[in-house]
Each structure stands twice: as structure tokens, then as C-alpha cells.
Amino acid sequence: MLPSSCCITDEFAHDELEPAAHRRALLDTSDRLGLRQRTTRQVAARLALSVSYADGATTQRSCTLQEYTAHTPALRGAAYDLYARLGLQRARVRTITLRADLTDAQGSVQQLLLDPADGKRRRIERAADQARARFGDHAIRPGTLAQRAQPVPCCTG
Numbered sequence: 001m002l003p004s005s006c007c008i009t010d011e012f013a014h015d016e017l018e019p020a021a022h023r024r025a026l027l028d029t030s031d032r033l034g035l036r037q038r039t040t041r042q043v044a045a046r047l048a049l050s051v052s053y054a055d056g057a058t059t060q061r062s063c064t065l066q067e068y069t070a071h072t073p074a075l076r077g078a079a080y081d082l083y084a085r086l087g088l089q090r091a092r093v094r095t096i097t098l099r100a101d102l103t104d105a106q107g108s109v110q111q112l113l114l115d116p117a118d119g120k121r122r123r124i125e126r127a128a129d130q131a132r133a134r135f136g137d138h139a140i141r142p143g144t145l146a147q148r149a150q151p152v153p154c155c156t157g
Helices: 019-039 072-086 116-135
Strands: 004-016 042-053 058-069 093-104
Antiparallel strands (some): 042 058, 042 093
């Protein structure tokens, strides 16, 4: 299989100034990217971050990952590092795009880790992927991305 790439874009409803909102978008894009990779049995070798601003300018940063991965925490950590390298201060962001250069997972080698916490995170990720396959992509999401419930109007009378 030839190498390919996959892009996930998060577009804000308005020019977003808050770094916390930018980080939530990075969390969302890395979560969706990891899920897509695992369901198509692919792994990322490189990750690129593109940020588009209100004035139409775009900034890009990329990195080669330490190992081929489809593990969401590794993708998220790399995305956060790329964002930090941009050094944004009060930037009016319109879109955040995360792109992974992919290769077939079958031919990749994974480093054996002796950390039991990493094994647990990977088992949890597999269980979450199974729940998403059965109940939809939004069945399990990071808590930061959960939609806040709208208050129900209270009737008195």
C-alpha cells in the first residue's frame, strides 16, 4: 500500500482568541484522527498542524513522530507540541487542521513498552473504539469535548 495522508479540520464559528478553545480543537482533531487511523488500520509517521487566521494567513508546523502510531494520546501530545511551537499570543484563529502522513499498520513496528499504564490506556482505547463502532463516533468522547446540557426551563405554578 502506498503512503497516504489524512486531514481533520476544526473550524470555529467565529474568530477564536482563547488558547483553551484552540487546545479543545486540537484534542478533538487528534481524537478523530486517531480513530480514523485505527479503523482503517493505518499509522502516522508525520504530523502537520495548520492554523488559519482571520486575515487569511496560515501558519504550519510539522514533525516526524518518534514511532509510527495511531494512539490518540501520542497524536494529541505531538499536536500540542506543534501548537506550542507556533507561539501564538491573542491570535484570531479561524481553523485548525491536523494532517497525518499515513502508512499501513501491517508493515509498521511498535516499540514494546514495559509501562503498565500505557498498556491500560491502549486497552481502554480499544474498548472505546468498539463502543464507537457500535453506537457511533460520539458515543465516547473526552470530557472536555462534551456538550454542556442546556438548562431545562422550570415551570412553577
